[in-house]
Amino acid sequence: MPAAALSPDAAPTFLAVGDVMVDVVCSAAPVPSERLHADVTVRAGGTALNAAIAAAAAGATATLVGRVGTDAAADLVSSELEARGVAATLARDASLATGAAVAFATGGVVAMRGANARLSVDDVPVTLDADALFVSGFALFQDGSAAAAQAAIDRFRGRWLGIDVASPRLAAVAREAHFAPPAGVTTVLFATADEARELADAEPEQAARTLAQRFTVACVKLGAEGAIAASGDAVVRARSDLVEAASPFGAGDAFAGTLLAALAGGISLEPALEQACAAGARAAADEPS
Helix, strand or coil: CCCCCCCHHHCCEEEEECCCEEEEEECCCCCCCCCCCCCEEEEEECHHHHHHHHHHHCCCEEEEEEEECCCHHHHHHHHHHHHCCCEEEEEECCCCCCEEEEEECCCCEEEECHHHHHCCHHHCCCCECCCEEEEEHHHHCCCCCHHHHHHHHHHECCCEEEEECCCHHHHHHHHHCCCCCCCCCEEEEEEEHHHHHHHHCCCHHHHHHHHCCCCCEEEEECHHHCEEEEECCEEEEECCCCCCCCCCCCHHHHHHHHHHHHHHCCCCHHHHHHHHHHHHHHHHCCCCC
16 A cells, blocks of 8 residues: 555645646647547646646645746646645746647657746745755756756755656766765655666666665656665665556656655655655546545
């Protein structure tokens, strides 16, 4: 059984910094010269946003820091965050649209960074005082937003810092990055199996062990197979209870936000991993949190 959600007395404060998107999720992929019928869902998304929503669903007091346009998509994002109980500090960009992604349930994503590419140091609060900070690799490892993401890390005044690599392409950048978190911060790295292979030249379990030499906790997401996490010499595993996925898009973000919130709330690694796998499975099955 997954661990219970955090009690109100133990609810941590959770900040997420990074990409804010509008996602268009299609149940079928295009076929050249064919007009297909599909279920299409339009929703707020982005790794940082999804993580913040998941943390709030797990019982944390969550806030999102990011950059959006002045368009209808930004209004959709704001409405979704309010409905999910996530506070937002969103800079408005008059010249760039809110980021957008088109994802296919069968696999594959086409994305436009939009205003995310202009997330600036000035958009980040001078002091980030919270129990946990989640930073998306889309912000940290790409030009335009990297300085803002690094500023968030430097300004963080809390214990738990989570970094999600975000994509295999960015894993190559992350591998060469010099990472120096503030003193006293407990670090958690999130990577998929492909990202972990790129980072550590090893299969998931060994990759987690290797990456745990650089981070306090290294977590490798395995999709429908669950996850592996390493901390020191210890390795823990959790299985997913996913029966059928409507779309895996965003499930890893829900996993990461839930795990970081659980750890920040005092839950130990193994039950936190189980809780995160359950949250990821719900997101993949498109079930409400």
